[in-house]
Amino acid sequence: MTETHTWSVGDLCQAIRDTFSAVFPEEIWVEGEIVGLNVASSGHVYFDVIEPDSEGSRVDKMSVALWRGRRQGVEAVLARAEAGPLVDGIRVRIKGELSFFAPQGRVQLLMTAIDPTHTLGQLAVDRERVLRSLSSAxxxxxxxxxxxxxxxxxxxxxxxxxxxxxxxxxxxxxxxxxxxxxxxxxxxxxxxxxxxxxxxxxxxxxxxxxxxxxxxxxxxxxxxxxxxxxxxxxxxxxxxxxxxxxxxxxxxxxxxxxxxxxxxxxxxxxxxxxxxxxxxxFHQKLDLSARRIVTLAVNSHDRATEAISYSVRAIGDRARRTLDIREERLTAVSGRLSNLG
CATH class of the missing domain: 3.40.50.10550 (Hypothetical protein af1403; domain 2)
Structure with missing residues (x-):
């Protein structure tokens, strides 16, 4: 093929597809973080898996499509593992066929399976990292x-x-x-x-x-x-x-x-x-305290009443004794006066 050869768009797209088929003849496993997940009205699911570089200045991204026919099987695997649904932000290990989607001119992974243990394991690793950070702080x-x-x-x-x-x-x-x-x-x-x-x-x-x-x-x-x-x-x-x-x-x-x-x-x-x-x-403690206060007040009132009654009786007895003594004295004086007369 000479340097002046000009490719038609169709031929170039087909060559790209053939290259993918040759380099990736079988399905491959891909790991990354889900972003931009969208469930279409058709039931197909579309999202990207990304992997930022170590400095966070660049993000590698791969487009993924999960057809409706495969979706039920993938969701069943996730449900059995209690890993939850596909959502933005989780790291996944997914399997699929690498293809070139000519109508949009992009490479796409056609997802067929998922490894739920990878997601759960990554969550556990992240959890321990956060706990260590919180403990250190x-x-x-x-x-x-x-x-x-x-x-x-x-x-x-x-x-x-x-x-x-x-x-x-x-x-x-x-x-x-x-x-x-x-x-x-x-x-x-x-x-x-x-x-x-x-x-x-x-x-x-x-x-x-x-x-x-x-x-x-x-x-x-x-x-x-x-x-x-x-x-x-x-x-x-x-x-x-x-x-x-x-x-x-x-x-x-x-x-x-x-x-x-x-x-x-x-x-x-x-x-x-x-x-x-x-x-x-707290209400029970308050009620119990109120009952104790009432009991103490009643007991205090009873003791005060008894003390007052005792004092009244004592005063009465003392007054009677005083009157009796004075009456005896008057009687004695009266007797002496009679004798003098």
Whole structure:
């Protein structure tokens, strides 16, 4: 082929496809972080996997397509491993066929499989790194050093407004007879906006006159709880000027927010019930103290009444004795006067 040969677009695209087929005759495994995930109305899923360089100045990116027919199998694998759905921000190891998509002139990986253990393992590695960082900064026990007020009636609540977690928490509080006040700071609890939303909500409630802050969400897969393992969210909890109670519905693992919170509960309902119990315990102590005061007052009154009665009787007896003595003296004087006459 001479230097003056001119390729047609179709021939060039076909040559690129042939080259890919020759270099990558089989499916390959690719590792990276998901960004820009989009589920089309057709049911196909599109996203990019990226890998920033060590200095963060350049990002390598590969376009990925997961066709609807393959999607069900991939989601079933993730569900069995309890790894959660594909979402932005998680690191994945995926398998697929490298292709050249001529209509858009781009290289694309046609995804066929996923290794869920890689994602879960990466989450565990990231979690340990964050815990070490928090421990080095002395933040793991910072919030637990704060004292919960004896009567925490004003609650700052952080969750997704109208969610099941919100309803569970509010219903438990409302079922009590105590005059609780709830100040809601809405925040997404998963997805790309969860990190900034949670940090902002914690800081906002820390600036108003709440007694405690409750951070709650319902259960989910491990990747659904990623926001609660983020270092920025954990630092916001640790540095809060208010005791932070967590009620994150995951029976198996504790999130990092659970580790740095003042007290962690397994569910939003359990978190709310603990606050009701705290107020109830104070109410019982107050009632018991009032009963003791009444008992002491009654006993004191009875003793005072008895003492007064005794004093009255004693005064009466003394007065009678005095009168008797004077009467005896008068009688004696009268007798002597009669004898003189």
């Amino acid at each position: 002395g933040l793991l026990d910072a919030n637990s050093a704060l004292k919960v007020p004896l009567v925490p009636l004003h609650i700052g609540l952080i969750t997704s407004d109208g969610s099941a977690a919100y309803n569970d928490f509010v219903n438990e509080i409302s079922s009590s007879s105590y005059p609780f006040k709830i100040s809601l700071a809405h925040s997404p609890v998963q997805g790309g906006e969860a990190e900034s939303g949670l940090v902002s909500a914690i800081e906002t409630l820390g600036d108003i006159d709440v007694d405690v802050i409750a951070v709650v969400r319902g259960g989910g897969a491990r990747t659904d709880l990623m926001a609660f393992d983020l270092e920025s969210v954990a630092i916001a909890v640790a540095n809060s000027t208010r005791p932070v109670l967590s009620g994150i519905g995951h029976e198996i693992d504790r999130s990092i927010v659970d580790e740095v919170a003042h007290t962690a509960y397994k569910t939003p309902t359990a978190c709310a019930a603990a606050l009701v119990q705290t107020v109830g315990a």
